[in-house]
Amino acid sequence: MSSGRGRPAGPARAATAAVTVTTAGVLPAYLVGVLWVQVRADLDVGPSLLGVLVAAFFATSAVSALSAGTLVRTLGTVRVVRLSGLTAALTMLVVALAARDPAVLVVALVVAGWGNGIGQPASNDLIARSVSAGRQGLAYGLKQAAIPLSTLLAGVAVPLVAIPLGWRTAFGLGAVLALLVVLSVPGPRRLGSAGSSSPPSEAAGPFRRAPLYVLAAGLALGAGTGNALGSFAVSTAVAGGIAPATAGVLAAVASGVGALARVLVGWLADRVRTRWLLVVAAQMSVGGLSYALLGTGVEALIAVGAVVGYCTGWAWAGLSTYAVTRMHHGMAAQATSITQGGMGLGAAAGPLAFGGLLSVSSYAVAWTATAALAVVAGLVVVLGRHLLLRERPALVAAHRQRRAAARA
Template identity: 35%
Template sequence: MSMARRDTARTMLGASGLTVLGSISPFLLGAQAVLMQRDLGFGPARLGVAVSVFFGVAALATILGVGAFTRLGRRVGLVVAGGLVAIGGLLVATVVQGWWALALAMAVLGLANAACQGTANAAVATALPQRRRGLGFGIKQSAVPVAIMFGGLAVPTTTVLLGWRSTFVIIAVVGLVVALVGATRPAPRASATARQDNDPPPDRAPRGPLLLCGAAVTFASAAANFLGAYLASWAHDVGLTVEQAGLLLAVGSASSVLVRIAIGHRADRRYGGNLPVVAGMTLAGAVCLALLGAVPQIWAVLIFGFLAFAVGWSWPGLLLYAVARLGRDAPTQASSVVQAGAFLGGALGPALLGLVVSLLGFAVAWYVASASFVLSAVLVVAARRGFRHDLQTRPPAQPFGYGGGQEQPRYTTRPPDAPM
């Protein structure tokens, strides 16, 4: 394997591993919810709020720190991310004796997630070759269902043997290792491609379509994170054991990993046309969630729960890649808008839908989550129209292919100085 390919593979796997570490905590909480609720004395609504605290802090940190991890570099990012994961994990494992302490620990872990995701996104958007970034974002975002899979597998293994606190000890130890790896990395060399004072100003992505994508991923993430946080509890209510519900999360998450990698690899082989695929997948997720609520049977939970993960929650990497590709000279900042929307949806979804569960029951909550997916698809289509209009009216300096096509793009932007 050549040095370039080895560096590419290392970047992809490192970003994926860092994303798993940052995102696993709320899924450990969801998979072990029955046991943790019994020991700490809280109900479904407070479970949702705890998950929402995690994502809310992550969203706020991402919004306030847009571009911070690009400037600081991977070395500092690894130290900060790993250190915060270690602190948060140890808090849950040793200090938490009630819900308020759990919420505080989840806030620390949410801050750690923002650091993990920011560092990983910066690496994929800037360090990978252009024709490998679709696969890179697919592998990086496959880490989220891997985190759910590990959360599900923890229940019949580590949790049964050592208790739920032991799972947070494990992530704390891994976080400490990541921080140590970052601290011992060689200092980066000065970039030979640093921007000079006389260079033209960077070409930014259009704000309107970018914000539409952020709103779309907020609604989609709200529904998807409700699925990840509550499917195990719903499956248990329908008739599965705690261990069987955990295995359902693991199998569904594994299928989502494969689909995310496959569609990311396919995206690298065409010129755009990614946003319609994202819209179609969110609509498929809407159908699955509606059927989960409509058919409270074990067979329906197994089939539609699996498909909700495999199809309905396999779009995040493709959406991040599409936005980074359309982000022109600021791909990291463009992807940060989407990442912030994902965190915001993760904050709002479990809390609000958890409240719906408490007041109106699971079936209504699944319908509301399904509607959230539908609204996301509409916003993605609107964002696609905005991006295409911007490419036509404000073409980039270098020709840009878009609209799909494999051998050649369906459309190519005109030179900026050409008459319209």
Template identity: 35%
Template sequence: MTTTEIEIGTARPAGSTGRPWAGMGAIVLTSVAAMTPAFGIAALATPVERGLGVSATGFGLALSGFFAASALGSFAAKRVAARLPVPVVLAAAGVLALAALALAAAAGNPAVLAAALLVGGAGNALVQPAAGRYIGARVPRGRLSLATGMVSAALGAAPLVPGLLAGFAAGPLGWRTALLLGAVLPAVAIPAAFLAGTGRAGPAPKRAADGPARAGRTLVLWTLAAGLATVGSNAAASFFVQLGTHSGLSTGLAGLMQSLAGVVAVAVRLAAGGLADRAPRRNPVLVTAMMLSGAAGLALVAAGGPAAFVAGALLAVAGGWGWTGLLLAAVMRLLPGQGERAGATVQIGLFGGAAVAPLAFGAASSALGVPVTVLVAALIVLAGAASMLAGTAALRRAAG
């Protein structure tokens, strides 16, 4: 058996209706809600910094704390997701997101803001392991990549509502009220979480004796790949407007392009998931190709000029960050019956890279200049693609 022939073997749970999409809707809503504390506070950076007297560096550290808490919390989250019912785990994520937004809205100093982001990051850590467990138990194998693409698309859609709040609510109502309005999302997600019932899971399939060892080596390389690729792609997403204005676009046009790139990213993730289900064995190859497209996009951005930025940014944000759902599907096929472990593994790389990217990019661009820093980011994404290839090759060799 080759790497690409590994199939998910999770037994369908007793009482399953075979219609998992209402539950997937709950997972998507919870995914968006769990990211709202980070994206909501980031979208309101200027008034928050001014209102709390926090420096840009301090604000960046607090925001990185959210992603660091999500990455480090994955180790505990996979155990929680394996033991508690999926709706309970999703509801807990919604409660923590709601608490984080309320705490941030009431913050009187930077320390409270940082604590709020840590609370939100802990809640966000619960989502992907719970999603992995649900998908493994309820989604038919022929729709696996579509389902993981939906989870990935939720991450791409998460900045849209905070952007609207920043644009239309923060000015007339203030940033604190805007954050409280953002809390409507987790408030709705909490009761909706109970649509994601899984029934009683069947026994995990038997695996070859060398399966855990083969999976372990590949998982390390694929997790590293996710982290490296996210560092580059997240830097482009976080500093999108700055990169656009540096390339000659107006601030307004760069902001419009950021919204367009977000919409394209959502469409790419859904389309890639649906298409990948036609040949699921090729998911690792598609992930590598999308990482390479992201590196090419960053290289175009570094070249400078409005046209190069538009083409490169769309590649870097939409293509270069569109692989997350496909990687989750590939890991789930590598870990049959362990959806919560698969979800936790992928998000360790994703959010670990997201925690590093903003601060590293900001410091490097100050020292090296924007074009050189973007090229460095492209090289980091290339290293991620190489790690993805190495992990796939190692699994093929081990499988014989």
């Protein structure tokens, strides 16, 4: 009887690894955000440094994501996934033990952003290789729901760890969690091949970068508006007359509902065959309407705008990844390295642009501009999809030719 060591890891374990690595990858940035009051008081730094740190993290993620496809081809999917989790663990450990001045924080967040950037496309490829076609939508939805999960973990760290034990202990525990994630990733020999035979939904064949760059531009705009929601929802609510404690609860509820929306949309993608990139564009446009509600200054409309925004304008990330991987059969890491790069760039630039506009105008103006950008984002996504499918006959023919050659 053969030992269990040689048996393939199930798709559930591969998907779990993708979700947990994604959570660990963004945890350093969100820990800095929620622990900033304690960090700032301890290191005696100015409030503007937080924006620099978050922007550095997401900007580095965007740049490094562009190289993830090459890195996956060179090192392999599993090694890159593990490298991403190990980078998160080491950077949080460095912050816990050695952050005595702002330079260490900046360097740590830049390195952590690099690890997060390479880990996102690699974990996408892990799902594409290991999870069957009929469950990949749910898997990508769960993966993207890991980002709100990391926010939740960071928030829980404040009352349970940071206040009684200090913010350095919270970073130390985060490093331990990330290391446990690395150890849980199945080895390359244990990965199943459930996803390798999944049929393409709309197109497949030779790699086309130009349409993906257009699509990435739309996703960048959408991510910028979505991350502005995550960054300024609480301050907008407080400015509208909602009590700070209530605004915090509203943000937590909206984020949790948004995470569930990402999972639900992924679940539906496995059961309904439709033009999912058009659904992504529609989500962005509806999100734009919700952002306009945030600029009204009316308490009830602000609450509705926050919840609807999280469920639409910032709930499409997993669905877009699912659509791109299905349209680039066997090239998930290469294709999503471009789209993830766009999302990372938008996530970095969005809050900075919103904050800059807010400093010279008002919440009403800033949210109106954000709403307009969300609609533009949807239109650019439609254009990117059109460009991807314009060569569909040639792409599908090339895919069939490769399959025939493989059988010969």
